Amino acid sequence: MLIRPAPHTMVNMEFFNKEGIELLPSVPSRYDLHYQKTKLKGGSTSGLLTTYGQDQMYLLGKRLRKDYIDNIQFLDSFDPNLVKLKTTHMKRTKESLRCVLAGFFGAENLNKNGPVRVESNDTRDEYLVPCPNICPVFRQINHSAMIHGSDIAEFNEDRTLLEETLGKKHFSKNRVRFIDCRDDLIARKTHGLPFPEHITPEIIDMVDKNATKLLFYAVCGQHEAERLVATRLSIGRLIQVFLNNIQDVLKGDNKAKMQMYSAHDSTVLPAMSVFGLDVTQWPPFAADLILELYEDNDKNHYVQVKYLGKPQIVRGCDKELCPLDKFLEEISPFAIREDEFQEVCHSNILEVIAKEMLEQEVGEIEDEESKERSDLAPGL
Structure with a gap:
């Protein structure tokens, strides 16, 4: 059976919009309604996350655990004050986030403290995917x-x-x-x-x-x-969020250590273009794009972009650790308020x-x- 819940990924989650109003599970998104129109021969509809796909997302979470908990102790465990979560309002991306969280923090540990809160908005307030x-x-x-x-x-x-x-x-x-x-x-x-x-x-x-x-x-x-123009309209609002997050951390207004977004290929590809990465190949399933903010002993700041777990040299920089001022100079033109x-x-x-x-x-x-x-x- 290709489509069934993967037991090791079952994390209780609650979804809220940016005003904090709970989204009812019984109300599907416009994208899910679109997928439901395509009935497949096996009886399911298109656009679903298969069991194998759930396992791939779980393995991504395991890799993130190794990178940020096991190797450098950046996080100890899941703390909702330190890890902020957001997903597009679609069944598949919500399930993908669930599986990554299970691999990252462990489903049993997450379920001990009640449902994990996740922000998810409809298209009027959506910036994680082009609308x-x-x-x-x-x-x-x-x-x-x-x-x-x-x-x-x-x-x-x-x-x-x-x-x-x-x-x-x-x-x-x-x-x-x-x-x-x-x-x-x-x-x-x-x-x-x-x-x-x-x-x-x-x-x-x-x-x-x-x-x-x-x-x-x-x-x-x-x-x-x-x-x-096209790039700013497709991904510019999310780029603006990234830049705002960086500035808020530097000013001390943002105490979160990690912002995690569950989105789409049509999010990853234009973001890669903004960062000056190769966009001639479709992002593989469970692709991850990560921005890391660093501070050295002299209070100088740097940004490192990782794609598929590997550091990249971004637009305008000649090293993987890009000075923050240079990063902002190169990337800011693509952001849009x-x-x-x-x-x-x-x-x-x-x-x-x-x-x-x-x-x-x-x-x-x-x-x-x-x-x-x-x-x-x-x-x-």
């Missing part, structure tokens, strides 16, 4: 990539090859989508399920490459002229910098599927 439905400008960018992306000339040859390999020729509508196809193929490969006939490792690599490029276009824009976010979201900036994007949609009539996909976070 096209609340930002018209970003919706335009997302729509251009997710709906029209496969029509871009650079993808045509590969898409035709993929469709012919799958026995689907001469499609004028509902053509194979690289991101959806990648999700299916990677899930099959991970869980040892059979592939469609003639699907080779080379085909899988090609699908992954094109899916990654489309996701990048959706969250960071297709054109260099719109790159900063809420008031500016709202202003840019409802501006005509795309008409000014990328008229060709609008030309793709001349005469277009949006069907229900296209409308829904344009409103959903990229890659979900």
